[in-house]
Amino acid sequence: MRFILKIDLLIFLVLFPAGLPAAEFTAPAGLKLPAEVTPGSGWQKREGVWATAQSARAVLEAPAWWPGDRPAPGSMVVLELEYLDNLSRPVRAEVYSGLGTDNPWSELHRFGGTADGTWKKARVPAPADFIFLQQPEKTLRFRLISDSGELQVRAFKLTAPLPDEEARYNAETRAWVARVQQRADVDPSYLKLAQSPVLPGDWASAPLVPFSRNWMDLVLPISAPQAGEAGATLKARMFRNELETVQLGVYANSRDLKNVRISAEPLRDNAGKTVASVTVRVAEYSKVRAIHLPNYFVEPFPQRLWPAYPFEVPAGRSHLVYLVLGTAEASAKPGKYATRIRLQAEGTAEVSLPLEVEILPARLLTMEEAGLKLGGCTTGLLPEFELKFLHEYNHNMINIWYAGVRPELSRSGDSFALDWRVMDNWMAAAKRQGISDQVYFLGGNPYGFPRTMHLPRTLAEAMLGLDDRGWRELSFKDPGHVPPQVAPLIVEWCRRFRAHALEKGWPNVVLTPFDEPAKWHQYTSDLGMLYFIKSQFKEQVDLIRQGFPEAQIYGSIHHYYGGIDFLPDVDVFCTNAVAENWGLPDEVRAGGKILWQYSGTTDKSLPAVARYTFGFYFAGHDSRGSLVWAYNWGNRFDTLDGENWMYAWNTPFEVIPAPFMEGLREAWDERRLIETLKQTAREKNIDISGFLSGLFTEIAQERGKGGSSTLNDFWERAKDELILELWHDRLVEKLLELR
Numbered sequence: 001m002r003f004i005l006k007i008d009l010l011i012f013l014v015l016f017p018a019g020l021p022a023a024e025f026t027a028p029a030g031l032k033l034p035a036e037v038t039p040g041s042g043w044q045k046r047e048g049v050w051a052t053a054q055s056a057r058a059v060l061e062a063p064a065w066w067p068g069d070r071p072a073p074g075s076m077v078v079l080e081l082e083y084l085d086n087l088s089r090p091v092r093a094e095v096y097s098g099l100g101t102d103n104p105w106s107e108l109h110r111f112g113g114t115a116d117g118t119w120k121k122a123r124v125p126a127p128a129d130f131i132f133l134q135q136p137e138k139t140l141r142f143r144l145i146s147d148s149g150e151l152q153v154r155a156f157k158l159t160a161p162l163p164d165e166e167a168r169y170n171a172e173t174r175a176w177v178a179r180v181q182q183r184a185d186v187d188p189s190y191l192k193l194a195q196s197p198v199l200p201g202d203w204a205s206a207p208l209v210p211f212s213r214n215w216m217d218l219v220l221p222i223s224a225p226q227a228g229e230a231g232a233t234l235k236a237r238m239f240r241n242e243l244e245t246v247q248l249g250v251y252a253n254s255r256d257l258k259n260v261r262i263s264a265e266p267l268r269d270n271a272g273k274t275v276a277s278v279t280v281r282v283a284e285y286s287k288v289r290a291i292h293l294p295n296y297f298v299e300p301f302p303q304r305l306w307p308a309y310p311f312e313v314p315a316g317r318s319h320l321v322y323l324v325l326g327t328a329e330a331s332a333k334p335g336k337y338a339t340r341i342r343l344q345a346e347g348t349a350e351v352s353l354p355l356e357v358e359i360l361p362a363r364l365l366t367m368e369e370a371g372l373k374l375g376g377c378t379t380g381l382l383p384e385f386e387l388k389f390l391h392e393y394n395h396n397m398i399n400i401w402y403a404g405v406r407p408e409l410s411r412s413g414d415s416f417a418l419d420w421r422v423m424d425n426w427m428a429a430a431k432r433q434g435i436s437d438q439v440y441f442l443g444g445n446p447y448g449f450p451r452t453m454h455l456p457r458t459l460a461e462a463m464l465g466l467d468d469r470g471w472r473e474l475s476f477k478d479p480g481h482v483p484p485q486v487a488p489l490i491v492e493w494c495r496r497f498r499a500h501a502l503e504k505g506w507p508n509v510v511l512t513p514f515d516e517p518a519k520w521h522q523y524t525s526d527l528g529m530l531y532f533i534k535s536q537f538k539e540q541v542d543l544i545r546q547g548f549p550e551a552q553i554y555g556s557i558h559h560y561y562g563g564i565d566f567l568p569d570v571d572v573f574c575t576n577a578v579a580e581n582w583g584l585p586d587e588v589r590a591g592g593k594i595l596w597q598y599s600g601t602t603d604k605s606l607p608a609v610a611r612y613t614f615g616f617y618f619a620g621h622d623s624r625g626s627l628v629w630a631y632n633w634g635n636r637f638d639t640l641d642g643e644n645w646m647y648a649w650n651t652p653f654e655v656i657p658a659p660f661m662e663g664l665r666e667a668w669d670e671r672r673l674i675e676t677l678k679q680t681a682r683e684k685n686i687d688i689s690g691f692l693s694g695l696f697t698e699i700a701q702e703r704g705k706g707g708s709s710t711l712n713d714f715w716e717r718a719k720d721e722l723i724l725e726l727w728h729d730r731l732v733e734k735l736l737e738l739r
Contacts, residue, residue, distance in 0.1 A: 018491055025076035026129055027160035031065040032617040035158040037079065037523050040063065040141070048336055049084075050153045061139040062158055064297070067279040069098065069425050073384070078165065078285040079124040079142050081156040085112045088175045089148040093124040096141040098422050098671055099131025100380030102404040105143055107636060108652055109169065110176050113148070125165055125652040129383035132314045141270065157496040170306055173651070174284050175639050181287045184298045194316070197224035197251060203231055207211030207255050208348050210341070210508070211318075216608040216658060216721050217245035219320035221285060221300055225251055234341065236354040237732070238276070238331040240363045242669050243392070245662045246355070246609075248341060250312035250319040256473055259310045261322055267337040267357050275337060276327045276357055280308035283320035283658075287640050288604045297642070301604045304649060304656045308445070313345075325375055334361035334532065360732070362676070362739060367668065370675035371624060373397045373437055373596070374614075376631025380404045381426045383651070384727065387433035388490060394668035397437040401626055402454045403444055407497075411462050416489070420500055427506040435474055436507050438625065439554050439572075442540075442628070443514025444453055446533045447524050449473035452514060456482060459489040480532035482539050490540065494547025510572060512554040515539035518563035534565065542567045556598060556627065560584055567591045574627055583622040598627040604642035607663025610647075616718075617703065619674050620696035628664070664724070670728060677735045684738055689733060694725065 006222040007475035027033055042058030043050045052058035060079065066072065079093070080205065091112035099105035108130065111122035124142070134141045145152060162168075196208050203225075211225035229249070238244040250260055281301035287318040290297035291306035303321045315321045323341065344350040375397030382390075382398070390398075398451045405426075408419035430438070444452035450472055451457065460466045464485060466474060474483050482490065494511075501509060513536070541553055550734070555570035560580040564587065565572060573588045574596035581587075588595045597618045612625055634644030647660040674692075681688045702720035718724060 007553075008493070022238060022597070024073060025161050025165075027076065028065060028071055028075040028128075030159075032198075033077070033078070033158060034080075035062055035077075037142075037605055037623050038154045039156075043179060047053060050156075052144065052151050052153075052416050053147065054246060055277075056145070058144045058681075060142040060144070060156060061134070061137070064138045064140055066133075066302055069133050069421065071131055071621045073128055076125055076127045076161045076165075077131075077140075077158045078161050079126060079156065080121060081124075081153050082119060082121050082154040082161045083112060083154075084117070085114055085120050086117050087146055088115045089113045089152065089180065091122075091147075091151055092145045092147075092570060093122075094143040094145070095126050095128045095130050096134050096143070097383070099130075099383065099427060100404050101406050101408055103380060104132065104422070105295045106383075106713040109173070111172065112494050113179060114178060119154070121536075121597055122166070123159075123162075123165070125161060127383070127385070127652050129385050130652060132422075146263055154625045160617055166307075166651075167309065169651060169653065170309060173637060174306070177284070177286060178351075180638055181364075181640055184287055186287065186299055187290070187297045189297070190299045194222035195224040195226065197226060197230075197253070198227045199230055199253065203253075205303045206254075206272060206351070207253055207395045208260070208343060208345050208351055209253050210343055210351060210353050211247055211249045212353070213247050214722060214725070215245045215322065215481055216606070216611065216663065216724070217247075218302055218606065219247060219249040219283075219318050220302070221314075223247065223249060223251075223318040224316075225318075231353065234353055235357075237358045238325060238327055239360050240327050240329070240334070240365075241329040242327060242672075243324045243665060244357075244366055245666065246323040246325065248323060248353070249561075250313055250321060250343065250346055252315050252317055254315055255343040256315050257313040257380055259346055259349070259552075260313060262308055263301060263342050264323060264355070265339045267325075267339050269335070270331055270338070272383065273331065275331060275333050275359060276325050276440065278339065278341075278355070279324040279326065279334050280312055281305035281322040281324060282308055283322070283659075285319075288312070289640070291604055292584045301611045302640070302694070303534065303604065304657060305659065305662070306638075306656055307654070321491030322659075323355070324662070325357060332359050334359050338630065361737065364669065365673040365676045367394055367396045367672065368434075368436065370672050370677065372668065372671055373625030374628070374664075375399045375435075375439065375626075376628040376647070377401070377633065377645075378631050379633050380630055381422075382632075384429040384433060385623065386648075386650050386655050387430055387435055391434040393657070393661060393665040394672075396434060396624070398435055399439040399441070401441045402458075403441075403445065403452075405501075406454075406458070409462050415492075418493075420504075424504055427501075427504065431507050437510060438507055438511065440516055441512055441513075442544075445515050446517065446530060446536075447527075448521050449527065449530070449536075450531065453540075455513075456486045456490060456540075458485050459493065461491055464513075471631070480535040482536070482543065482607075490543040491547040494508070494544050494551070496547075498548040498551070501556055508552070510552040510554045511544055511548070512570075513537050513544065513555070516556050517566055518557050518559040518561075521559075521562040531696075533601070534562075537566065538569055561725055572596055572625070574625070578621055585623065594625070595621065596622045596625040596627065596630060597621060597623040600629040601660050603639040603646055605647065605658070605660040607659045608664070608724065610660050611667045611670070611724055612669070612721070614664055615670035615726065616699045620699050621673055670731070672733065673728075673731050677731060677738070680735060680738045688734065688738075695730065 041057035090113035094105040211229040266274040267276040284304045285300035286303040288301045290299040340352040377399040442455040517537035552571045554572040557575040630645035634646040647658045
């Protein structure tokens with residue numbers, strides 16, 4: 001039988017600007033490549049071809065070459081395989097990552113799905129941060145899953161990463177997303193919203209028109225340059241230790257643009273030394289459930305901001321590019337600097353725009369110096385390079401959930417044993433990357449009671465031998481209280497958790513029995529009124545404190561009524577319900593508790609929403625930390641269906657942020673600015689209370705759409721988003737005035 005091997009040769013322009021560059025990966029030292037990979041469970045061999053059935057989890061493994069749990073940082077291997085693409089949907093490739101206990105596997109890549117019947121090669125990069133030693137076999141393990149038919153593979157091996165590995169991976173990912181999203185069409189009504197271009201002078205005849213627009217006003221495919229935007233100078237003003245975002249639009253005037261390339265030089269002083277970096281990120285327009293035409297419509301949204309890549313723009317349409325500017329305190333010198341952003345498409349002359357940046361003579365307090373906390377809720381755990389990126393984006397906390405991440409629990413005689421290997425590895429990585437705190441949800445949504453009482457349930461499973469039905473029957477004998485057989489087990493678990501965390505020097509872990517206990521006065525069709533939730537939460541808090549007396553207890557409080565009842569029980573009162581009682585922040589502080597505020601996101605949230613909510617609005621209440629629901633809860637790269645709460649995506653190489661993440665980072669830069677202003681005023685004994693009070697009153701009055709439900713749309717949005725720039729400028733000028 002004759003097979004045709006199809007290899008797609010792609011030529012990429014790969015730009016690695018300074019700023020927040022992707023990590024450099026190399027082949028592991030001491031491992032001879034290529035190396036053999038052995039098929040494990042889930043495979044059958046016939047006529048020299050390995051096959052795995054639809055939906056089977058087919059394992060490939062290789063002997064571990066490294067000591068310890070993970071290979072050396074910065075190392076990478078690539079699983080290369082030759083497969084028959086007779087499938088209608090891409091194959092998922094996963095690796096045993098140890099980034100969770102409920103599911104210790106992480107998706108690395110997807111390949112195939114064209115159903116063209118040809119043999120192809122796929123490359124699946126696996127960096128050290130995603131590889132965890134499989135015990136007791138001491139192997140590296142991959143897993144392949146085909147959802148659309150039998151997968152046939154005739155060769156596989158481990159190889160070294162190639163110079164274009166990241167560019168290839170990124171392009172393949174965008175390609176498979178576009179392919180599977182062909183199942184939905186953009187409604188023609190969307191195109192009727194298109195802007196008409198305003199092109200003065202020579203720009204009227206130029207095929208490629210760059211234009212400047214505030215970074216919060218996202219450039220959409222239907223955007224076009226408006227008055228004063230075409231060819232306008234890009235400008236930014238920043239402190240000596242922050243990131244700043246500038247938006248550049250690319251408009252295709254009268255003809256299609258192909259292979260559009262963008263480059264940027266760092267900003268340098270007269271001696272040629274870099275004072276600020278410029279990272280180019282190009283948007284990927286994914287199809288999402290519409291925000292401009294709500295309900296069941298579909299529209300393209302600039303969902304992910306990839307490292308610079310060549311892109312196409314259809315005639316009469318635009319494309320979004322973000323320039324992320326970065327200063328480092330050691331090298332940033334106050335002053336005014338300029339560089340040029342260069343653009344060229346296939347068959348067009350190069351055009352350029354000036355970028356002017358003023359570096360201010362001041363530094364901002366860091367999140368730690370300002371006493372601020374920010375973290376998103378994660379599914380499982382995150383690779384270490386992602387923690388580094390998050391910390392650079394003002395995240396110094398992660399919110400993890402017992403349902404997906406926990407010390408492995410097993411019965412040992414009359415007691416139980418805990419395996420800490422996964423959590424020890426994670427906590428050490430978190431600490432190395434500046435993640436100082438973790439909120440640990442020991443249970444989930446109380447609507448799912450008693451199944452979502454995860455810590456008590458797993459203890460009952462291990463020690464009492466109960467399945468889900470048995471746990472439900474035991475819990476409903478007296479739902480307002482923890483079963484007496486389980487209560488002492490919670491105390492003992494917390495005692496051991498405390499001892500182990502202290503021994504290993506973990507970051508601070510803030511505990512909570514379960515999410516949103518104020519649901520105790522709500523109703524569900526299957527459980528009726530949930531009054532018993534109130535005493536459940538309070539009793540579990542008491543049991544935690546018996547085992548871990550000095551533990552900080554956290555509460556997500558989504559209503560004032562019913563929620564304020566928990567103020568005596570928690571140390572950290574985190575709420576999205578200030579609008580239900582404007583006196584709530586002062587009431588929390590008067591009770592001697594720490595006020596945090598939380599809000600949410602989707603797969604298509606706007607950067608201005610993040611900046612207003614977490615920055616100015618929350619600052620007006622002087623909350624000291626925030627939780628984001630959620631960081632990466634969704635369907636990975638294809639979010640067209642289902643519920644998706646996410647604002648970043650990891651690849652084997654780096655983190656791909658959403659525009660919302662840029663807004664969230666900027667929000668906490670605003671918080672750092674406010675805290676820097678306060679500290680400067682204290683040092684100089686200057687009263688700025690009137691200035692801040694007036695500003696925060698204006699911010700509260702500007703609160704517009706959003707926040708009408710603390711369950712569904714618990715976010716805030718300013719009536720006029722460009723006013724955020726005016727507030728920022730007022731804060732900057734006040735700080736400079738005090739200096």
